[in-house]
Amino acid sequence: MQIQYKPKRNLLQTILHSEIMQGMAFTLRQLFAKPITRQYPQEKPDIKLGFRGQHALVRDKETGQSKCVACMRCVTVCPSRCIHIRFHEDEDNGRRVVDSYDIEALRCVYCGFCEEVCPVNAVVLTEIFEYAAYDRESIFFDQERLLANWDAFAEMKGAAIENYVNPFWRPRGIPESRLPAAKRLDVPEEWTIEGQVVGNLVKREQ
Ligand code: SF4
Ligand code: SF4
Secondary structure, rough: OOOOOOOOOOOOHHHHHHHHHHHHHHHHHHHOOOOOOOOOOOOOOOOOOOOOOOOOOOOOOOOOOOOOOOOOOOHHHHOOOOOEEEEOOOOOOEEEEEEEEEEEEHHOOOOOOOHHHHOOOOOOOOOOOOOOOOOHHHHHOOHHHHHHHHHHHHHHEEEEHHHHOHHHHHEEEOHHHOOOHHHOOOOHHHHOOOOEEEEEEEHHHH
């Protein structure tokens, strides 16, 4: 069997190099065609509720500090081992006080386990998706940066942050009654669609 590698061309096609002409015509058409790719960064993507972006430590409105109680659940559950917390116990009341809270964001796999297990909704993944940086240190989040991330997210959401409920802040498929109090949040209407599981609420629309 003979394999034909070269296309058959007549003399005129050979002289004019018709394939090159076709290729150039295609390129010329594309120059004036509407782009099919998103023109980032001028055009930002539409981020949906539940998107897992930059980590943040939620700032307590009353104290101005992180809500973290140093229970270490997020550290234990993190499959990437990228959360590092140091704490000490208050001599007066025995409560744990966080000394440092760091997340190596470049090692994170965005599984969302940390925010699911956090009993007080202290650590969360926000809808801030941009991670571009010029050095590795910028993507190593310390406590200050994590709180600043929350402030930036709160500013982005505006007044809506008061009622903001990210469904990934709570474990799915577990009855409401067995969730910690902070996890029993009102679920917005837009999150009761498409068979999403939130607590023990499952809605399957036909
Ligand atoms: S999202 Fe997953 S991998 Fe990332 S910090 Fe949280 S638990 Fe770790
Ligand atoms: S699970 Fe929540 S409260 Fe516990 S250490 Fe992590 S961030 Fe802090």
